[in-house]
Amino acid sequence: MTRLVATLPEKQRTALAGAYDQAVAARRRQLVLGLAIGLFALALSVRGAEVDPLTFWAKLGNFSSYFDRLLTLDTGARVWSDPADWFWGLHRWLRLLGETVLIAYVGTLSGTMIAFAACFVASRNLVRSALLRMAVRRVLELLRTVPDIVFAMVFVVAFGLGPLPGVLALTLHSAGTLGKLFTEVVESIDLRPIEGVAATGGGWLSRVRFGALPQVLSNFASYTLLRLEINVRGATVIGFVGAGGIGEDLLIAIRKFYYQDVSAMLLLIVACVMLLDMASERLRHRLLALESA
Numbered sequence: 001m002t003r004l005v006a007t008l009p010e011k012q013r014t015a016l017a018g019a020y021d022q023a024v025a026a027r028r029r030q031l032v033l034g035l036a037i038g039l040f041a042l043a044l045s046v047r048g049a050e051v052d053p054l055t056f057w058a059k060l061g062n063f064s065s066y067f068d069r070l071l072t073l074d075t076g077a078r079v080w081s082d083p084a085d086w087f088w089g090l091h092r093w094l095r096l097l098g099e100t101v102l103i104a105y106v107g108t109l110s111g112t113m114i115a116f117a118a119c120f121v122a123s124r125n126l127v128r129s130a131l132l133r134m135a136v137r138r139v140l141e142l143l144r145t146v147p148d149i150v151f152a153m154v155f156v157v158a159f160g161l162g163p164l165p166g167v168l169a170l171t172l173h174s175a176g177t178l179g180k181l182f183t184e185v186v187e188s189i190d191l192r193p194i195e196g197v198a199a200t201g202g203g204w205l206s207r208v209r210f211g212a213l214p215q216v217l218s219n220f221a222s223y224t225l226l227r228l229e230i231n232v233r234g235a236t237v238i239g240f241v242g243a244g245g246i247g248e249d250l251l252i253a254i255r256k257f258y259y260q261d262v263s264a265m266l267l268l269i270v271a272c273v274m275l276l277d278m279a280s281e282r283l284r285h286r287l288l289a290l291e292s293a
Helices: 002-006 010-048 053-058 060-070 090-121 130-145 148-159 163-187 192-199 204-241 247-255 259-292
Strands: none
Touching: 053 060, 060 259, 090 130, 090 163, 090 204, 090 247, 090 259, 130 163, 148 163, 148 204, 163 204, 192 204, 204 247, 204 259, 247 259
């Protein structure tokens, strides 16, 4: 391309160079204008949200000192100097952490089944009825708009303290979120297999089973595993309102300033999420390898 431009007459080369410089200058002006608008919007947002950078700077030491206290035992020594004292409640915390993982698992599995059933009905390329699609989409929007901790508070009032409210809360919120993701996957599939099934006289369920489902299963599994990771963290948070798991003990430790207990439980939660993340990542890679084979 450069050689071609070099062979052009001087007048054409000058015109092309001028047009190129104008285009570059216009893009730079757009970039500067966009940055200015973004900074102005950020300043308005900070002011509207009453975020004071001076207060943040003045209180930053409290933030760092809190983490210093998390790493200090009641005796004044560092937590790693006496692991037995640090993890004195390990048996109870592991049991509660296992309960948290089970809440997340059951909630994710139940939500996935609801989303699986709803996504095909909400897809434009599989359902002609706009009214039916709209009704299913609005329900899914409602489920994912309400925070899972709000669902948990409602179910705690209805069913009492324990894992059941947590499972129900994660089920509904997962159904709404995964329903949207599954629907988008279904709407992006190749329609030729579906048309082939329809040409042989297959009904709607047959078109979904043999035309759509083989194309979307790997993506469904990937999104479900990702949601499981999110729900493990979510199950910890909804435990703050009495919906089972390790969250309730963690909240009590935070409120009572049991710093070493807080750090021990946080470390267990982080380790659990990391292990789950690595396991789900390997499983996703295997599913993708099977799909491409």
